[in-house]
Amino acid sequence: METVGSALDNWKDIWSSKSAGYSIASDGSMTDLLRLDGFDSGMGYISPENWFEYVRQTCETIGLATDDEFLEVGCGAGAFMHALSPCPRIQVGVDYSANQIKMAKEFKSEQMMFFEKDANDIHTLEKKFDVVLVNSVIQYFPSMDYFLEFFGKVVAVLRDGGRGCVLDINDIEKKDEYTRRRYIEHGGKKKYLENYKGLKHAFYSREQILEILERLGVGSVRIEDQFIRNCRVSEFRFNVFFEK
Ligand SMILES: C[S@@+](CC[C@H](N)C(=O)[O-])C[C@H]1O[C@@H](n2cnc3c(N)ncnc32)[C@H](O)[C@@H]1O
Numbered sequence: 378m379e380t381v382g383s384a385l386d387n388w389k390d391i392w393s394s395k396s397a398g399y400s401i402a403s404d405g406s407m408t409d410l411l412r413l414d415g416f417d418s419g420m421g422y423i424s425p426e427n428w429f430e431y432v433r434q435t436c437e438t439i440g441l442a443t444d445d446e447f448l449e450v451g452c453g454a455g456a457f458m459h460a461l462s463p464c465p466r467i468q469v470g471v472d473y474s475a476n477q478i479k480m481a482k483e484f485k486s487e488q489m490m491f492f493e494k495d496a497n498d499i500h501t502l503e504k505k506f507d508v509v510l511v512n513s514v515i516q517y518f519p520s521m522d523y524f525l526e527f528f529g530k531v532v533a534v535l536r537d538g539g540r541g542c543v544l545d546i547n548d549i550e551k552k553d554e555y556t557r558r559r560y561i562e563h564g565g566k567k568k569y570l571e572n573y574k575g576l577k578h579a580f581y582s583r584e585q586i587l588e589i590l591e592r593l594g595v596g597s598v599r600i601e602d603q604f605i606r607n608c609r610v611s612e613f614r615f616n617v618f619f620e621k
Pocket residue numbers: 389392393414415450451452453454455456457471472473474477494495496497511512513514517518
């Protein structure tokens with residue numbers, strides 16, 4: 378993983394400002410939820426139709442079932458949870474942004490519960506889950522230590538036989554081309570660095586994640602290229618699935 382200094386607070390502010398002041402009169406449609414969760418523009422844009430396809434494929438890969446107890450870490454306003462199919466009987470979402478959690482609660486369905494919590498505090502839920510899902514979150518992590526601690530926490534809150542998946546991970550092998558495209562997207566390197574001052578994305582290697590999971594005693598690990606139709610960031614990302 379690349380070191381990312383002490384960017385945690387900055388990213389937290391960004392996520393909080395995204396949902397702050399968002400009209401509560403909004404209808405909580407998937408378009409709204411995707412906007413709140415940051416999938417509404419540029420290389421990261423995902424249409425509701427393609428989002429539903431992505432979540433459906435993920436649910437199939439995990440083998441999601443209606444009697445599962447499901448946790449999403451870094452759930453944002455709940456775009457992923459609202460697209461789950463089949464719908465697990467219990468869905469818990471945590472996010473460190475109070476504003477994101479406020480929006481998630483506004484639009485929540487009956488089986489959903491949301492808590493304001495840092496990713497590394499999930500043990501304080503004092504509950505185990507059949508499935509733990511993390512989508513498009515670990516690129517905002519502040520350090521290698523934080524990232525290592527996080528994987529330990531995810532494995533710890535899984536029941537034996539439970540399934541974990543960490544999705545949309547920035548691939549360090551593709552960092553140069555990804556960065557080049559982002560510069561172009563933002564009108565050049567200078568403009569990009571001005572816009573993203575103090576905000577860095579973390580990149581990871583597949584080998585590193587395999588090693589961590591092996592050290593944590595997780596045997597069954599699968600790593601796949603990310604695929605989200607018509608999403609330009611997708612080719613720079615990968616997904617990890619494992620079973621405890
Ligand atoms: C790109 S959004 C993804 C939201 C959701 N997972 C989805 O797929 O719709 C990233 C979310 O991760 C949250 N996040 C980032 N770092 C976090 C951390 N260390 N602990 C908890 N939440 C975090 C942000 O607040 C934001 O809501």
